Amino acid sequence: MTVYDSFRYRKGMVLLGMFFAFLLFLVSGALSRNYPSAIFTLLTFTSLAGLIAGAYLLRFSCRCPRCQNVLKNDIPVSCPNCGLNLSAVDRDQSNI
Numbered sequence: 001m002t003v004y005d006s007f008r009y010r011k012g013m014v015l016l017g018m019f020f021a022f023l024l025f026l027v028s029g030a031l032s033r034n035y036p037s038a039i040f041t042l043l044t045f046t047s048l049a050g051l052i053a054g055a056y057l058l059r060f061s062c063r064c065p066r067c068q069n070v071l072k073n074d075i076p077v078s079c080p081n082c083g084l085n086l087s088a089v090d091r092d093q094s095n096i
């Protein structure tokens with residue numbers, strides 16, 4: 001598995017987790033409004049914290065293995081800073 005593939009997989013997993021955190025946020029928020037309870041309030045704030053953590057992971061979790069440059073927003077095929085081809089480098093970084 002190349003670095004590019006592992007970044008795409010990681011981003012997909014984070015987005016999937018953020019989707020479920022958002023669903024939990026909606027459901028627990030609606031339930032806590034209609035049925036005030038500490039557990040629903042706790043679930044609401046926990047899912048909100050999960051959304052914030054997911055946004056942080058999406059922004060800063062993909063770094064170039066050579067120069068540690070943060071690859072923001074979309075994942076490029078090559079690093080814009082050092083030019084490392086991310087689709088040709090193995091995840092174990094043996095051929096950097």
Ligand SMILES: [Zn+2]
Nearest residue numbers: 064067079082
């Ligand atoms: Zn780089």
